[in-house]
Amino acid sequence: MRTFIRRHPDSVRRTFRRVAVHILLGTCLGLVVAGVFGAALKLLWNYVMPGLFHLPSIGFCQAVALLVLARLLTGRFGHGSHRRHWLHGRGEQRCGAPSQAGYERWWRHRNDPPAQG
Helix, strand or coil: CCCCCCCCHHHHHHHHHHHHHHHHHHHHHHHHHHHHHHHHHHHHHHHHHHHHHCCCCCCHHHHHHHHHHHHHHHCCCCCCCHHHHHHCCCHHHHCCCCCHHHHHHHHHCCCCCCCCC
């Protein structure tokens, strides 16, 4: 039978505070990262695009909006688990790429007539 231990109210408050601080720090870090990338994009855009393609200069808010639009269009908001397999060198097997033996088998039988049936 499972017994439930009643937590002390102070430990519940500490846990709530810790979670709240992590959320606050994560939000602040996200805003700082968005600000740094937005400023970098603004500077690079205004340095390259007007002279090269005769496009207008952009402001900071437009640069951040452009970053968000690029992320939406590429669909790269999450951290997909498929990337880890490539880092460990197992991407070929897990992503369905043909093995060396499969390629050699195809090469030997590439001119065979198709099977009837």
